[in-house]
Amino acid sequence: MEALVIGTSQAQIGRARLAYRKLGFYNPAAQGFSRTTRICFDHSQRWRTDGVRFSLNAVHSEVLRSEKVSGDVSTSARRSKPVDGVRLYVGLPLDIVSDCNTLNQVKAVSAGLKALKLMGVDGVELPVWWGIAEKEAMGKYDWSGYLAVAEMVQKMGLKLHVSLCFHASKQPKVSLPQWVSQIGEVQPDIFHTDRLGQHYKECLSLAVDDLPVLDGKTPIQVYHDFCESFKTSFSHFMGSTITGISMGLGPDGELRYPSHHRVSKRGKVPGVGEFQCYDKNMLSLLKQHAEATGNPYWGLGGPHDAPSMMGCQTRTTSSGSMADHGRLHMVISSFLVFCNSPVAISGKVPVVHSWYKTRSHPSELTAGFYNTVDKDGYERIAEIFAKNSCKMILPGMDLSDDHQPQESLSSPELLLAQIKSACRKRGVQISGQNSSVSGAPGGFEQVKKNLLGEDGVVDLFTYQRMGAYFFSPEHFPSFTELVRSLSQPEMLWDDMPNEEEEVGESLPVGSSSDKNLQMQVA
Numbered sequence: 001m002e003a004l005v006i007g008t009s010q011a012q013i014g015r016a017r018l019a020y021r022k023l024g025f026y027n028p029a030a031q032g033f034s035r036t037t038r039i040c041f042d043h044s045q046r047w048r049t050d051g052v053r054f055s056l057n058a059v060h061s062e063v064l065r066s067e068k069v070s071g072d073v074s075t076s077a078r079r080s081k082p083v084d085g086v087r088l089y090v091g092l093p094l095d096i097v098s099d100c101n102t103l104n105q106v107k108a109v110s111a112g113l114k115a116l117k118l119m120g121v122d123g124v125e126l127p128v129w130w131g132i133a134e135k136e137a138m139g140k141y142d143w144s145g146y147l148a149v150a151e152m153v154q155k156m157g158l159k160l161h162v163s164l165c166f167h168a169s170k171q172p173k174v175s176l177p178q179w180v181s182q183i184g185e186v187q188p189d190i191f192h193t194d195r196l197g198q199h200y201k202e203c204l205s206l207a208v209d210d211l212p213v214l215d216g217k218t219p220i221q222v223y224h225d226f227c228e229s230f231k232t233s234f235s236h237f238m239g240s241t242i243t244g245i246s247m248g249l250g251p252d253g254e255l256r257y258p259s260h261h262r263v264s265k266r267g268k269v270p271g272v273g274e275f276q277c278y279d280k281n282m283l284s285l286l287k288q289h290a291e292a293t294g295n296p297y298w299g300l301g302g303p304h305d306a307p308s309m310m311g312c313q314t315r316t317t318s319s320g321s322m323a324d325h326g327r328l329h330m331v332i333s334s335f336l337v338f339c340n341s342p343v344a345i346s347g348k349v350p351v352v353h354s355w356y357k358t359r360s361h362p363s364e365l366t367a368g369f370y371n372t373v374d375k376d377g378y379e380r381i382a383e384i385f386a387k388n389s390c391k392m393i394l395p396g397m398d399l400s401d402d403h404q405p406q407e408s409l410s411s412p413e414l415l416l417a418q419i420k421s422a423c424r425k426r427g428v429q430i431s432g433q434n435s436s437v438s439g440a441p442g443g444f445e446q447v448k449k450n451l452l453g454e455d456g457v458v459d460l461f462t463y464q465r466m467g468a469y470f471f472s473p474e475h476f477p478s479f480t481e482l483v484r485s486l487s488q489p490e491m492l493w494d495d496m497p498n499e500e501e502e503v504g505e506s507l508p509v510g511s512s513s514d515k516n517l518q519m520q521v522a
């Protein structure tokens with residue numbers, strides 16, 4: 001594979017030739033650079049059983065000699081102040097900590113962290129899974145794997161944002177805690193249920209938040225205890241290394257119902273999703289809400305004429321309980337647990353953009369957002385975030401209208417603009433994310449448009465996610481260009497270094513210096 005280079009010069013560079021040399025578009029073979037950093041993500045353990053092996057010469061670093069450069073990697077990367085305060089983070093692999101609480105691919109991740117530090121990335125995001133940290137029994141916590149990651153990030157001089165994940169994952173396979181799944185076998189109504197009686201077992205039903213369904217405790221109480229244990233165990237990282245915590249609010253950590261948990265086939269227009277209100281606890285809430293609004297017949301059962309995939313609905317009764325669910329989590333995180341901690345608290349709101357150009361916005365309705373042409377369904381959500389001093393995480397910053405199927409009447413750009421507007425009105429800060437590391441068409445340009453636009457409401461962007469493809473020659477040059485555009489959008493020719501500053505003496509391969517990042521993970 002063709003070698004790529006990330007420069008580590010301390011001098012400001014011009015917007016043309018030197019910018020490309022510094023951030024990923026310079027061929028060392030043509031210019032005689034010999035230093036290399038090999039970051040190889042091998043799909044170990046369950047990946048290896050699939051017969052998949054990655055070995056990518058993905059990142060190369062040139063070591064430069066300068067009076068201003070320190071040999072310590074933690075201080076060698078001097079970056080410009082981000083434009084409009086936008087800080088850049090990169091998500092760590094979802095399975096960086098295994099279900100046995102050990103670290104996966106330590107050498108590859110360590111090399112990746114060094115590469116990000118040298119580029120000027122501010123920090124990384126760490127997913128902390130409920131099903132790993134409290135796996136065996138309620139109240140029995142094991143933070144060893146996650147503490148090791150925090151120490152690794154701290155030593156690298158990076159910041160850490162922690163995502164507390166109270167849901168499961170199919171890829172990679174991460175389950176809910178064993179003891180929760182065992183309860184679910186006896187009480188399946190703790191899970192969301194569709195009208196065919198199929199249970200969604202990747203998170204608990206939002207209807208049981210305040211019901212004692214977990215061995216006499218409510219899920220909110222269990223989440224509270226989990227957060228308390230986390231806060232105590234990671235107290236020496238709070239405010240220094242750990243600067244932010246996001247609370248899982250539902251499927252995939254997002255504040256929504258699992259209405260779109262069946263992925264559409266490639267090339268097929270996505271449907272509107274399915275209502276998930278057929279477990280007994282959700283039907284009970286539906287009945288209470290219907291009676292309270294003077295429409296008792298609505299509470300006799302779930303929507304009988306709702307489509308399974310395609311079609312539109314003009315109303316839903318689920319948005320109220322969705323907002324209430326979000327409020328409960330926000331209160332528990334920001335006031336009761338982390339109220340005195342020097343960290344920012346966040347929650348993720350989905351960008352359900354399919355069918356946005358219709359009057360009824362059916363995909364949003366089934367997900368729990370009553371947002372139509374006549375009603376703004378996000379102002380109330382923003383109000384809840386504001387009252388609890390919580391930031392809002394918005395994914396989909398890489399999605400543009402031009403690359404959506406016309407038949408889906410989708411508009412991620414308009415939906416993002418609407419949610420941003422609601423946050424501005426309520427004074428809610430926004431953190432952004434991309435939708436997928438596999439890359440949406442024109443994704444990087446759309447990210448820059450969202451981050452460097454005139455609205456200026458996004459102060460932190462987390463790029464998802466580190467792994468084999470992230471460091472591949474097909475992807476990494478575009479990411480380095482994104483870093484350049486965020487950290488150095490305007491460079492003057494007067495900032496160009498002298499010729500002797502451009503290239504310094506290379507350290508020999510195999511040197512013990514911290515700058516020598518050569519490694520291969522088999």
